[in-house]
Amino acid sequence: MRFTFPILCLCACGSDHVCRELCDARGVFCAFVCDACETKKRAAYDPRVFRDAAYPTDEPIESD
Numbered sequence: 704m705r706f707t708f709p710i711l712c713l714c715a716c717g718s719d720h721v722c723r724e725l726c727d728a729r730g731v732f733c734a735f736v737c738d739a740c741e742t743k744k745r746a747a748y749d750p751r752v753f754r755d756a757a758y759p760t761d762e763p764i765e766s767d
């Protein structure tokens with residue numbers, strides 16, 4: 704479920720920081736992060752996805 708307007712909520716990591724959406728260079732939602740855990744959560748993704756909207760994907764596209 705997505706909200707149609709931004710709301711401030713505390714991050715689930717327990718830091719008591721306000722969380723925000725982490726999106727990649729294509730604007731695809733990745734995760735909710737805050738200042739305390741953004742670095743850690745970004746590390747779970749290929750850093751290229753945040754720099755280049757034309758990042759390669761490992762997932763083969765099924766043409767069938």
Ligand SMILES: [Zn+2]
Nearest residue numbers: 714716737740
């Ligand atoms: Zn956090």
